[in-house]
Amino acid sequence: MTLSSRYFPIFLDLSNFRVLVIGGGKVGTKRALRFKDYGAKVTVVTLQVSEELQRSGIELIINDARSLVDDISKYDIIVTATNDRELNSMICRRAIEMRKLCNNPTNPKDSNFIVPIFYEDGDIAIAVSTMGKSSIVSKLILDQALNMLRSNESIMLSLKAMAKVKEILKARVSDPSLRYTLYHKIFEDEEFERHINNGEIDSAIRRAEEIMNEVS
Ligand SMILES: C[C@@]1(CC(=O)O)C2=NC(=C\c3[nH]c(c(CCC(=O)O)c3CC(=O)O)Cc3[nH]c(c(CC(=O)O)c3CCC(=O)O)/C=C3\N/C(=C\2)[C@@H](CCC(=O)O)[C@]3(C)CC(=O)O)/[C@H]1CCC(=O)O
Numbered sequence: 138m139t140l141s142s143r144y145f146p147i148f149l150d151l152s153n154f155r156v157l158v159i160g161g162g163k164v165g166t167k168r169a170l171r172f173k174d175y176g177a178k179v180t181v182v183t184l185q186v187s188e189e190l191q192r193s194g195i196e197l198i199i200n201d202a203r204s205l206v207d208d209i210s211k212y213d214i215i216v217t218a219t220n221d222r223e224l225n226s227m228i229c230r231r232a233i234e235m236r237k238l239c240n241n242p243t244n245p246k247d248s249n250f251i252v253p254i255f256y257e258d259g260d261i262a263i264a265v266s267t268m269g270k271s272s273i274v275s276k277l278i279l280d281q282a283l284n285m286l287r288s289n290e291s292i293m294l295s296l297k298a299m300a301k302v303k304e305i306l307k308a309r310v311s312d313p314s315l316r317y318t319l320y321h322k323i324f325e326d327e328e329f330e331r332h333i334n335n336g337e338i339d340s341a342i343r344r345a346e347e348i349m350n351e352v353s
């Protein structure tokens with residue numbers, strides 16, 4: 138595989154992370170609220186505060202970020218969202234030197250992570266990035282992926298069935314390599330697939346159990 142980008146996609150549990158957002162305007166507010174929604178402990182340092190931030194319960198430091206540059210060591214993730222591009226770049230560079238995760242929404246080239254456009258509902262997560270080329274096109278790609286999922290019910294049914302198969306197999310088969318063989322055997326079985334396509338999830342599970350009985 139050829140690497141076409143320096144960014145590695147991961148899904149992060151933010152619940153033990155301290156996030157510093159610098160600049161509490163439109164972009165900073167949106168990012169601060171998103172990170173908070175996902176459980177991070179967020180602080181915003183800003184000269185002016187948006188009304189939304191004021192009401193959010195997020196910790197606010199009303200100050201010039203220039204005087205707080207050394208404080209970034211206290212945080213794990215930094216987002217530089219002021220309207221001063223030079224300041225954003227300078228802080229992001231310093232943060233990355235300190236091995237922090239830093240996102241500069243005003244210049245993706247400075248960032249060591251970028252924020253994709255995403256959808257997640259607890260069952261599936263889809264994140265799309267065009268590597269900063271166009272968020273509007275990223276949104277179009279995400280919408281089309283979601284339309285495809287919503288118009289093809291059997292994908293979500295196979296997810297439900299395969300999650301159940303995993304639960305059963307983990308309890309029943311202790312050898313992981315046998316479990317892996319079985320996942321593929323079940324997923325590729327024509328009768329299992331037919332039940333899924335007919336929306337008969339219980340029959341699909343019964344067929345999966347038959348296959349397990351044949352092998353283990
Ligand atoms: C997903 C979302 C998350 C969020 O912001 O929280 C997000 N941008 C959103 C919207 C949006 N941003 C912009 C427009 C105007 C039209 C357009 O440009 O398309 C719109 C559309 C709108 O407002 O509707 C302008 C823009 N975007 C960037 C720059 C800087 C630059 O390019 O230099 C400029 C200024 C360009 C200039 O100065 O002219 C860069 C980035 N924007 C990213 C994420 C990252 C790449 C993700 C990717 O690859 O897709 C990255 C690299 C930042 C990063 O590092 O994370 C959010 C989705 C909102 C939703 O939910 O619909």
Ligand SMILES: NC(=O)c1ccc[n+]([C@@H]2O[C@H](COP(=O)([O-])OP(=O)(O)OC[C@H]3O[C@@H](n4cnc5c(N)ncnc54)[C@H](O)[C@@H]3O)[C@@H](O)[C@H]2O)c1
Pocket residue numbers: 159160161162163164165182183184185186187200201202203218219220221222224242243272
């Ligand atoms: N990535 C994206 O999706 C995206 C989208 C739109 C705009 N942008 C870029 O993001 C930047 C910010 O946009 P915005 O609409 O949020 O701007 P804004 O004017 O609404 O907010 C800027 C904020 O930065 C604060 N600030 C400025 N200097 C500061 C300092 N020295 N210390 C602390 N806080 C300081 C201001 O008080 C203000 O709250 C712009 O450069 C814009 O080009 C990025």
